[in-house]
Amino acid sequence: MIALPATRLELGLPDDGSKSASSTQRKAYDMLSQSFGPGFNGPLTVTVDNEDPAVARTGAAELGTSLKDLGDVAAVTPAVFNKAGDTALITVVPKSAPGSDATKELVGDIRSLADRTGADSGARALVTGTTALNIDVSDKFSKAIVPYLALVVGLAVLVLILVFRSVLVPLKAALGFLLSVLASLGAIVAVFQWGWLKDLIGLEQTGPLMSLMPILMVGIVFGLAMDYQVFLVTRMREAYVHGADARTAVADGFRHSATVVTVAALIMITVFAGFVGSDDAMIKALGFGLAVAVAFDAFVVRMTIVPAALALLGNRAWSLPGWLDRILPHVDIEGEKLARAEPVPPLPEQPGRRPAHGYSGRG
Structure with a gap:
């Protein structure tokens, strides 16, 4: 009976939400959750890139619009491009806490959406960030x-x-x-x-x-x-x-x-x-x-x-x-072979051989 709860085992990596209520990390975590929502403590970073800047911009625009339609998304920031214009960053703030099942499902939905966007526009889209990394690591260990x-x-x-x-x-x-x-x-x-x-x-x-x-x-x-x-x-x-x-x-x-x-x-x-x-x-x-x-x-x-x-x-x-x-080879753990072995007879003394120890008789 004591083993039955193990069927409901849930794994994850600890964040500030698991700290002691008296710690400064936990107080800051709770303050951000109450002020901006639980998902603000675990935003997701989505990257969109392509060698052709025009393709990258098209893919980022399409993905940014699609992300807003997902159910557990609280906010989506506009795409920020690098100087070359071939890579964009989009920040997605979930509605749920970083370690919740809803956030795990959201990461999976974003990756599926990124694959479809990449197939349509040709731009590659990936999901990263601490929250996504924790989810991936937990899945690997599981x-x-x-x-x-x-x-x-x-x-x-x-x-x-x-x-x-x-x-x-x-x-x-x-x-x-x-x-x-x-x-x-x-x-x-x-x-x-x-x-x-x-x-x-x-x-x-x-x-x-x-x-x-x-x-x-x-x-x-x-x-x-x-x-x-x-x-x-x-x-x-x-x-x-x-x-x-x-x-x-x-x-x-x-x-x-x-x-x-x-x-x-x-x-x-x-x-x-x-x-x-x-x-x-x-x-x-x-x-x-x-x-x-x-x-x-x-x-x-x-x-x-x-x-x-x-x-x-x-x-x-x-x-x-x-x-x-x-x-199988025989492994003599108890030393039975040594116990049953016949004792080795002592070597015969040789004439003129000096004693191995003790006084030799000379001054």
């Missing part, structure tokens, strides 16, 4: 989340297969990691977008999350989750390899490693929870999300779901298909 997750989780599964000589254990570890990430994102959406319990953590304003946050969270949570996974499961596999049955191996590994995971998780939760006291909403959200992710992954996934799943799977959890076992 599209990168799934490939990034696939790459990280895929490589982790391959490494864990080599370490544990199992298929089900790595798959279970990857699914648990994804569950922890979704749970933390769901908690962030519920608090920082929907405003649940926002007064409890001192949050003044809700809004879209920083677009880079999911990428940062995935990297940090992945490292910690794999540490907890290795702490617990390595000891379980060691007991199983040494002859214990599947359930006994799980209990033995949990008994020896649970304290380490608990202490490590509590330390990280305390560190990340300290960021919640920051005045910056983005740092506050990152600290809150990481604290929730570590708590959920350590105490729900690694110390509850993982032992239960391994106990239910039994011997199947530690099995590896024969064809895959022949392909």
